[in-house]
Amino acid sequence: MEAPNNNISVLFVCLGNICRSPMAQGAMADAARKAGLDIRVDSVGTAAYHIGHTPDPRAIATARANGVDIGGLFGRQLTAQDFTDFTHIFALDGANMAGIKARAPRHSTARIAMLLDAVEGKEGTSVPDPYYGDEEGFVACWDLVNEAAIALIERFKRDGVDAEF
């Protein structure tokens, strides 16, 4: 049997692109590397507040505590081109999903889903925004995005680029 097409590229989308989506990006890149899968991974915000900014120091510290370096990432905002540049776009929460849909061009080709649609029993739910909370929220955020990243890897291993969520 032919191996599934592995030309997969994944974009994670939150509001500011300094907390949840960079953590998801880091967890996914790490999970892909550990699984030996060559997947392009990036993250963006729907808002413009943090364009060019590195992730929140609490997000960097939480990722680092889990062996992942996200300190070199820089915030950017979702563009129309992202909808054809990436095979899969994942919203971290419901408001992010609304923002993605509002910006989707007619010729969009990416498969768009909520990140937690990949996790059995958590379909349709949101990753809470830890920005206004304390460190505990960042740890909880990491646990969720890491759980989702591992689930995504399993699905991409099985279904390749055709994986639907």
Ligand code: 4NP
């Ligand atoms: P994120 O968190 O969407 O997970 O990156 C936020 C970061 C910044 C703001 C809101 C949420 N902000 O309002 O600046």
